[in-house]
Amino acid sequence: MPAGRAGRLDLGSLAGGARSAGHLTRCATTPSQQPSDDKKPWVQVLSWKPRAFVYHHFLSDAEAAHIIKLAAPQASAASHPL
Numbered sequence: 001m002p003a004g005r006a007g008r009l010d011l012g013s014l015a016g017g018a019r020s021a022g023h024l025t026r027c028a029t030t031p032s033q034q035p036s037d038d039k040k041p042w043v044q045v046l047s048w049k050p051r052a053f054v055y056h057h058f059l060s061d062a063e064a065a066h067i068i069k070l071a072a073p074q075a076s077a078a079s080h081p082l
Contacts, residue, residue: 039057046052059067 039060041055041057044054044056046054
């Protein structure tokens, strides 16, 4: 995929098949090939150089809420302006 082109990597399902972690089954490069809102994990390629990815649906809503709850006591406001 050319640099600067967004795309999608489908890592497949580890639960029901013989795929290994990192197994690439599909790479979509157009918005029409983006997944529906079915909450299946998928990786969006933002850039190859430098490598930048977005991991969609990496955690469930419950998992994310649990991590936020665990981190809240140690969290503090940013000390510098954005």
